[in-house]
Amino acid sequence: MREMVAEILSDAGLADDGALTRTLESLQTMCPAEAPAPTGALAELLAQGTAASGGVAPSRAATRAAEAAIGKLSPQVAPVVPFTLRKRHRGAAISAAVIAGVGLSATGVAALGGVDYSANPPQAGARSAIVAPQAGADAAAQGETSEAPDPVVREAQAFAAAAGGSPVAHADRSPAPTSGGKDAPASSGVVFPSAPPAHEAPAEAAIAPAAARVEDPSAVAQDAGAALSQRPAPRHRAEPVVNRGRHIAQEAAATAQAIAATFAPAPESTAVASPPVKEAVAVASGAGQHAASAAAGALGQQHGNSSGRALAALGTRH
Amino acid sequence: MPDSLTDRDLIAGVLPETDLFARVYESLAPAVLGYFGARGVDDPEALMQDVFLSVLPRIGEITGGVAGLRTFVFSVAHARVVDYYRRVERRPRSVDYDPLLDLRAVPSAEAEALVRTGQTDAHLLIGALKPEQRDVLMLRIVGELSVEDVASVLGKTPGAVKQLQRRGLKALREIVSEGVMAQ
Numbered sequence A: 001m002r003e004m005v006a007e008i009l010s011d012a013g014l015a016d017d018g019a020l021t022r023t024l025e026s027l028q029t030m031c032p033a034e035a036p037a038p039t040g041a042l043a044e045l046l047a048q049g050t051a052a053s054g055g056v057a058p059s060r061a062a063t064r065a066a067e068a069a070i071g072k073l074s075p076q077v078a079p080v081v082p083f084t085l086r087k088r089h090r091g092a093a094i095s096a097a098v099i100a101g102v103g104l105s106a107t108g109v110a111a112l113g114g115v116d117y118s119a120n121p122p123q124a125g126a127r128s129a130i131v132a133p134q135a136g137a138d139a140a141a142q143g144e145t146s147e148a149p150d151p152v153v154r155e156a157q158a159f160a161a162a163a164g165g166s167p168v169a170h171a172d173r174s175p176a177p178t179s180g181g182k183d184a185p186a187s188s189g190v191v192f193p194s195a196p197p198a199h200e201a202p203a204e205a206a207i208a209p210a211a212a213r214v215e216d217p218s219a220v221a222q223d224a225g226a227a228l229s230q231r232p233a234p235r236h237r238a239e240p241v242v243n244r245g246r247h248i249a250q251e252a253a254a255t256a257q258a259i260a261a262t263f264a265p266a267p268e269s270t271a272v273a274s275p276p277v278k279e280a281v282a283v284a285s286g287a288g289q290h291a292a293s294a295a296a297g298a299l300g301q302q303h304g305n306s307s308g309r310a311l312a313a314l315g316t317r318h
Numbered sequence B: 001m002p003d004s005l006t007d008r009d010l011i012a013g014v015l016p017e018t019d020l021f022a023r024v025y026e027s028l029a030p031a032v033l034g035y036f037g038a039r040g041v042d043d044p045e046a047l048m049q050d051v052f053l054s055v056l057p058r059i060g061e062i063t064g065g066v067a068g069l070r071t072f073v074f075s076v077a078h079a080r081v082v083d084y085y086r087r088v089e090r091r092p093r094s095v096d097y098d099p100l101l102d103l104r105a106v107p108s109a110e111a112e113a114l115v116r117t118g119q120t121d122a123h124l125l126i127g128a129l130k131p132e133q134r135d136v137l138m139l140r141i142v143g144e145l146s147v148e149d150v151a152s153v154l155g156k157t158p159g160a161v162k163q164l165q166r167r168g169l170k171a172l173r174e175i176v177s178e179g180v181m182a183q
Helices: A001-010 A018-030 A039-046 A060-073 A089-111 A120-140 A151-163 A168-171 A180-186 A201-212 A217-227 A241-263 A266-285 A287-301 A306-317 B016-038 B042-062 B063-088 B108-114 B120-128 B131-141 B148-154 B158-182
Strands: none
Touching: A001 A018, A001 B131, A001 B158, A018 B016, A018 B120, A018 B131, A018 B158, A039 B016, A039 B042, A089 B108, A168 A266, A180 B042, A266 B016, A266 B120, B016 B042, B016 B063, B016 B120, B016 B131, B042 B063, B063 B131, B063 B148, B131 B148, B131 B158
């Protein structure tokens, strides 16, 4: 032990430190001079060898520790077959794949962000129409004078005046004026339906008198059918989805009212047609255009009148 | 003591098995017991006997002569100490207070006097070191292992072992010098 202490101190450059030398040598006092007498299983093992120790086994922890130490101390044999190129550069390959994936993702996001959504006129128009009133209100609040509306805005105002109660018309009817200043470019790409939006008001105008002339159901049905057939094919892309749904609901409700007004006072048809008519009205009022058209079609087939055919045509169009 | 065991003794067939076992036990048991005592194990003798129960039947698998046997024995001993502390930390004992079981202690006046005069208590000194520094110094001095063997036992690099040894010596020197200065 003295040699080991001297070696340690010389390695550390403290060979001349007598106090430290004595301190390290005092560590020897922690070891007993002789090994304690073995007891139990160890005594049996030392006395009789491994042949007699079959029934005595060390603890599982000691066995595991011994196996681990044997495995750790066994000579390490270098692999005969060196790593292949792929294994050797596996980390670099994974890093390159990750970087490429991140790059592609960022590129894709950038590409998607660069899409000109103004190419979709209806949505852009709806957005500009919604934004315009707010900006106009802000401008009015600030006391700024707005410039004259551009042609697109004038067209929107005309559309609004013709459409009446349409939500889009409400939006466009608002002080378009707002287009002045910063909001002008936003509405520059607005495109509205080229066909006059008269299909809303004429439809109601044609159905309302028909409801009044309850004494002539066939005439009412003809008027409604004519009014609906004259309507230009709706450009669904030109209307926001919400507004289109609202139009369909309005049409269904008006048609149902017309049918109710048509069939209710007729004494000869009330006895037979009242239940189906009520059912059709209820369905049309509540469930929407498809249900209304189906009910109306069934009604038309049952009674063979022109109002049923008109409703069926209306249903197929929507 | 260890010098009674030679590489020739470990060659198969030179000594009878029982004699080989007894010689190995007598040579290495004191050092293992001292190592366990320095680590503060509750029952060092039981743990030491468990180590030899698992080591002796495997002597035939060991290579490297006496140095390899020492490394193997202290590897098992170190693993058992680690297991012991893991078990103790995982399942702390909860017993009623007994003054005889209270191991908390402060250095006595005699111990302090010994420190001040340079005649230090080994347990007191080695207990002031960090656990890893204590392991390295005990395996180097008590186990008489080389730096490479200590690195193998502790699972560290030889450079790390040298660094721990250097820091342990520095800490011991500071403790001793403080005692001298106090004197």
